[in-house]
Every structure is written in C-alpha cells, then in structure tokens.
Amino acid sequence: MTEVPLFRDGERCGQSKGVSNMTHDEPPSGGFSTPVGSRRTFFHWITLAAAGVVGLGLAFPLVGTLVSPAFSRRRREWVDVGGVEELPAGRPTQLDHVTTVRDGWLEAKSQKAVWAVKQAQGEVKVFSPICTHLGCGYRWDETEKKFLCPCHGSAYDINGQVLGGPAPRPLDVLPSKVEGGRLLVMYQDFKSGLSKSVEV
Numbered sequence: 001m002t003e004v005p006l007f008r009d010g011e012r013c014g015q016s017k018g019v020s021n022m023t024h025d026e027p028p029s030g031g032f033s034t035p036v037g038s039r040r041t042f043f044h045w046i047t048l049a050a051a052g053v054v055g056l057g058l059a060f061p062l063v064g065t066l067v068s069p070a071f072s073r074r075r076r077e078w079v080d081v082g083g084v085e086e087l088p089a090g091r092p093t094q095l096d097h098v099t100t101v102r103d104g105w106l107e108a109k110s111q112k113a114v115w116a117v118k119q120a121q122g123e124v125k126v127f128s129p130i131c132t133h134l135g136c137g138y139r140w141d142e143t144e145k146k147f148l149c150p151c152h153g154s155a156y157d158i159n160g161q162v163l164g165g166p167a168p169r170p171l172d173v174l175p176s177k178v179e180g181g182r183l184l185v186m187y188q189d190f191k192s193g194l195s196k197s198v199e200v
Contacts, residue, residue, distance in 0.1 A: 076101055078177070078184040081126075085181060087118040092140040092147070092158060094129070099187045112187050114174060115140065115147070117158060126185050127160050128172040135192040147171065168195045 081095040096113045115127040127147075131138050136151035146163060147156040154165030161170050175186040189200040 076186050076188065078186050080182050081114060081116070081185050082183055083181055084118070084122070084124060084178055084183050087116055087124065087183070089118045089120055089122075090158075091142075092117045092127075094140075095183075095185075097185070097187075114185055114187065115171075116176075116183065116185075124176060124178065124183055125159070126174045126176040126183075128174055128188065128190060130172070130190070130192065131167060132169045132172060132190070132192060132194075133165065133167045168193060169197065172197050 077100055079097050079099050081097045087093050092115050094113055095116055096111065098109055099112050100107060100109050113129045115129055117125045117127070119125065129137055131149040131151065131154055133149065133152055133154050136149050138147050138149040138154070138156070140146075141148050145158065147158075147160070149155070149165065149167070152166050154167035155163040156167070156171050157163055159170075160173065172188070172190045174188055177184050191198045191200055
C-alpha cells in the first residue's frame, strides 16, 4: 500500500502556503540587510574607544604630576644673602642665610653659611663653607690671609686655591649673581674627597 503525503498543493515540508522558502541565514532576495546586532556592536566599540581616549588624556597629566617629583633632581632657589655694598673689598665675609630645598615631594628649609669675597673691581665670588677634603667647616685667618681647616690642616688662599694639606681640589664655587645691589646665591652641596666638584 502506497502512503500519500499529507501536503497540500504548493506546500512543502515545514512550509506553509504563501511563505517563502528562506532560512534565517540567507538575506532576502533583491536587497542587503545589516546582520542583527552589528550596528549595536559598532557603536559599543566606538563608545569604548572614545572613553579610552578621554581616560588617557586625563590619566597622563595626573600620573605625571604624581610621579615626576620622584624622578626630578633636587631643586634649589636663589637666596638673597645681603647687599654687595656692605661687603669689604679684598676680605672674605661669612654670610648666613636660610635656604629652601625641594627634593621630590619634600620641601625643607635649613640654615646655611657661605663665604663671599668681593674683588677690587666689584665682582663677588662665593665659596661653599665646606672643606673639600672630608667636609669640615673652615674659617678665614686674617693674620695668615688664608682659609684654614681645623680638621686636617688644609689651607686655601683668598681665591680658594689649595695652599697645603690633603685637600684634593680648590674650594667649591657657588652660583651667584647681583641684582639691584643684592647678592643672590644658589646653595649647593658637593661630594668631599674628589679631585673634581660633583654635586650631591
């Protein structure tokens, strides 16, 4: 006995009359359609990209502000140590002052002293108050006309040149300038025991 298919005229299995034979994976004939979800995904990635650009734009300055002080070199400022007219020509004068040192995130004020020598022409030379041998403080001896270190006997002339003792180099000269009749000095620390000036 032969079985008769239970289909109506014009129908196929799984298909009702009047419905085209199209699967979900096939685009409709006669045109192109955007796959479901592709437009939403596109705008999602555009939004993420824009947010990333904005985030990086804000993060770089912030990170730079927080991190850069840790890598920046110790910074000092110009300090007014007195009037140039008050300095006697040809005689070293010890000048005390307060200097501010910025090291990373730290800011410290400390009492310092320098030796200033006013030349006959009016120019001023400023020396660090530390002996270049082992870092002791020295003084000017008016009788001998020398800078003398009491620790190990190093001696320097009025221009800072070594006259005797174990000092490996002349006295360290500090940056200085004259503005409006005032002597400005930038204090620096140098390593002792070396033949050349090396800032700490």
